[in-house]
Each structure stands twice: as C-alpha cells, then as structure tokens.
C-alpha cells in the first residue's frame with residue numbers, strides 16, 4: 001500500500017510540474033511570436049546545423065576565456081549526462097521499481113553511475129568557482145548596475161541549486177551502497193560507486209530504517225529539485241540552456257554591419273510611385289517605422305532577448321560602456337525580455353499593454369541608444385550570436401523617422417547624405433581635393 005502511495009505521489013508531482021512547465025513554455029513561445037516577421041536572411045540548413053554544433057553545443061566562442069569556458073562546458077555536459085539518471089528515477093517513480101537500469105546494464109551499471117558521480121563532482125567544483133568569481137572576486141562584468149538585485153540573486157540561486165542537486169545524488173548513492181552492504185531487501189547489489197563509496201563511512205552508525213529514510217529523502221530532494229529547476233529556468237536567464245539551440249540555428253547570415261532592410265519604406269515608396277497594385281497596397285498595413293515597443297521588433301530579436309545569458313561579454317567589449325557611457329548591450333537584451341514579459345502579462349489580463357509603458361523610454365532611454373557607435377563589438381563577442389545592435393538601430397529608426405527627434409547633429413548629417421551623398425557639408429568628390437592641391 002505504502003509503495004502505491006509513493007507512486008501516486010510521484011505521478012501527481014510529475015504531472016503537476018509537467019503542466020506548469022508546459023504552460024510557461026507556451027507563454028514564452030507566444031511572447032516571442034509577438035514580434036514581427038524577420039527580414040534578415042538565414043543560413044542554409046547545413047550552416048544552421050554547423051552553428052548549433054559549434055556555438056550552442058561546442059560553445060566555441062566561450063573559449064576566448066579558457067578557464068571559465070572549460071568549467072562552463074563541464075557544468076553543461078555534466079548536467080545533461082546526469083539527467084540520464086533522472087530518466088531512471090522517473091521510471092522508478094512511475095512503476096515503483098528501484099534502479100531499473102541496473103538489471104538492463106547489469107555488470108557495467110556501477111561504471112556508468114561512477115562516471116555520473118565524477119561529473120557531479122566536476123559540476124560542484126565548477127559551481128563553487130563561479131560563485132567565488134561572482135561574489136568574492138567580484139569581476140568587473142558582474143558588477144554592472146543592470147545586475148544589481150534579482151539578476152545577481154538569480155545567478156546565485158541556480159549555482160547553489162546545482163550544488164544541492166549534485167550533493168543529493170552522492171548522498172542517495174552512498175545510502176544505497178550502505179543498504180546494499182547490509183543486504184537490505186529492495187536494494188540489489190550493483191557493485192561499488194567510485195565516489196559515493198567514500199561517503200559510506202559517514203553513514204556507518206545508522207541502522208536500516210534510518211538509511212532507507214536518508215536514501216529516500218535524497219531521492220525525493222533530487223527529483224523534486226530537478227523538476228523545480230526545470231520550471232525555474234523558464235523564469236530565469238538560464239533559459240539559454242534550451243534557447244541557445246534555436247537561437248544559433250536562426251543566426252543572421254548577413255555580414256556584421258549590414259543594416260536591416262525596411263520593407264515598410266519600400267512598400268510606402270512603391271505606393272507613392274504607384275508601383276504597388278491596389279491588392280498589395282491593401283495588404284500592407286504599416287504600423288510604425290522602426291520600433292517603439294517589442295511588437296515592432298522581429299520575433300528573432302525577441303528570441304535573442306529570451307536567450308540572453310546575461311554573461312556581459314558584450315558589455316565588456318562595448319566602447320560606449322568602456323568610456324563611461326550609460327549604454328550596456330546586456331541591459332538592452334534584459335530590458336527587451338522584461339518588457340516582453342510585461343507585455344505578455346497585460347495581454348493575459350485582456351488589457352492594453354501600450355497604455356502606460358513602451359520599450360523605448362520606459363525601459364531603454366534615448367541616452368542609451370544615442371551612445372551606440374554601431375561598431376558591432378557586442379554581436380561579435382556574444383557566445384550565442386545575439387545581436388543587441390539590431391534592437392538599438394530599430395529604436396533609433398523610430399525616433400528619427402516617426403518622431404523626427406534625432407539629435408540635431410544627426411539631422412544635419414542626414415541632410416548632407418541626402419544632398420551631398422556624404423556626411424559632410426561638401427560633396428564626396430571634394431573630399432580628396434586636399435590631395436590634389438598638394439600635388
């Protein structure tokens with residue numbers, strides 16, 4: 001009866017978390033699709049897969065900083081492989097079995113678990129390193145104003161949660177080995193687990209019932225921890241664990257620096273010149289030039305925002321930020337995601353998301369977007385090919401084209417380009433006159 005009770009509780013918890021995760025994923029998907037059509041050209045299928053393998057799976061760009069890259073890769077691989085053990089836990093939980101894979105893998109089962117334990121230890125070491133770097137060494141890119149409060153807490157919560165999950169695995173295995181040693185029923189012999197074996201002396205004073213209690217508690221802590229972790233990441237920057245894959249898959253194929261075309265302008269001009277037929281004209285509803293809010297950006301811009309890891313590699317390379325300007329490309333991505341979340345929440349309450357707030361001004365200020373030099377250093381630095389510049393340019397386009405409120409110096413430059421085909425007051429052919437004058 002007790003085992004059926006445990007199974008029932010497990011299935012209920014499993015379905016409960018499954019439902020919450022499904023609902024949250026649906027919301028994120030809906031929020032990303034609040035964006036407009038993407039007009040950038042995408043890579044061929046082969047290039048897309050290459051990007052996924054090199055950037056998301058291989059974390060190629062991370063290796064510019066070798067030690068954090070290796071530790072990050074260890075956490076990542078460790079976490080993915082250890083989840084194979086979670087599959088076993090789920091099967092055990094649903095069917096009331098115990099270590100179901102032991103009978104399938106027979107003599108090699110303890111090698112597999114020992115390998116997972118090795119990975120668990122590496123994950124613990126890596127997490128301690130990252131916690132130290134963030135909270136004690138206080139490296140520069142984690143001390144920027146946009147990380148104060150929740151973003152810093154979020155990073156610490158995940159690192160501590162990962163340590164707890166790994167300790168739970170080792171404790172569960174150590175208690176299991178102790179129960180095997182005293183020939184407890186239900187705990188069939190599996191062979192030694194390489195690392196938790198060293199923890200068994202710590203449990204030597206406990207009798208069978210206490211050991212079962214410790215083993216079951218660690219089992220439950222581990223599995224509920226994994227379910228909670230899976231739900232929590234959907235609210236956190238750690239969503240990049242999953243979204244790095246589609247984000248690198250849909251990387252922009254255009255050379256860095258090429259400005260996005262504006263089909264709205266083309267269709268407007270075609271209309272003015274009478275080049276569009278009336279059916280086309282009816283179909284082209286122009287809301288805004290540029291972007292004032294998240295629904296003026298493309299779905300890829302919003303996918304970028306949800307994929308951002310808040311690592312700050314972009315801000316670290318940004319010349320505007322380095323020279324003390326208010327602009328931080330990481331903050332641009334965080335603000336875009338926060339606004340998409342707010343926008344989605346208001347939609348869920350059947351309200352109008354544009355009554356009070358917009359991405360421009362309520363989240364990202366004009367001082368920030370005007371500070372950008374359009375150098376693309378942020379895009380180059382991002383480990384998963386996120387492009388903060390595209391969002392900045394779209395916001396600027398809105399200010400220039402819809403509000404005509406670009407800074408005066410810029411307006412003069414626009415006028416010069418229009419009349420002289422150069423940013424200066426004199427025609428482009430005069431630019432090299434000084435050279436001829438000296439001949």
Ligand code: SF4
Nearest residue numbers: 318372373375376378
């Ligand atoms: S493009 Fe703009 S935001 Fe990006 S690094 Fe250059 S100045 Fe900074």
Ligand code: SF4
Nearest residue numbers: 308309311312314382
């Ligand atoms: S945009 Fe890229 S580089 Fe910048 S914080 Fe996000 S993930 Fe890191």
